[in-house]
Amino acid sequence: MELASVLLSPQTIATLAVGLIAGLIRGYTGFGGAIFAIPLLSLIYGPTSAVALVLAAGLVGTAQLMPGALPMATWRQIVPMVLVSLVFTPLGTWVLLTTDPDYVRRGLGLFVLVAAVTMMWGWSWQGPRTPLISGIVGAISGIVTGIGGIGGSVATLYLISSGQPVKVIRANLIIIIGALTIAGFVYLLLAGGILFDDLFKMLIYxxxxxxxxxxxxRIFRGTSDALYRQVALWLLAAVGIIVTIW
Known part of the structure; x- marks a missing residue:
């Protein structure tokens, strides 16, 4: 009876709903699953548990995608970004664990809103790609990963317009986001931010x-790609607004 009450609780049902919609968005568009989920999960469980769930989901994706990406990546370009991001990820984890959860939640909502609007406009980095700029991008990605588990969006906006073949860009992003995800999860675990209760939440989500x-x-293969991406982005923007002002 107690198990049934837990499985049918509003938190569990809300978590299933978030996982359903986030999965549909990620499956069709190839992006947006994590940044859709993180602000809503932070409303349900608080930011720390939400980040744990998002990073755990990212670990599964990393295990699936990383082997195929390794041979195609431009290591000379991404290694500096990865190394810098690994140094700064613990700073984000520290901010997550020491800052008022309400501030973190609203900050994540605002970040999602800005990210959605940026993608709607089709903006990407058009400036120089010097080691210094790459290092700054890596640092920001690491901090955002530690705070919210979604630092990969920063790296994406930087690399997506690099002029390289799509397969190379995709491989670079898989490796960078994979490294961020692993680092974020490990740092959060070592800092005591992942509790036993979070394991049950992971089993649900x-x-x-x-x-x-x-x-x-598969379901949305017949849908207009441009239309669905716009719907997904507007949905992200709405989530960002709701979580920021709630």
């Missing part, structure tokens, strides 16, 4: 999220 990534990639 991860299967739903992963299943609907698979479903989303």
């Amino acid at each position: 991860l299967p739903t999220y992963m299943a609907f990534i698979w479903i989303g990639a």
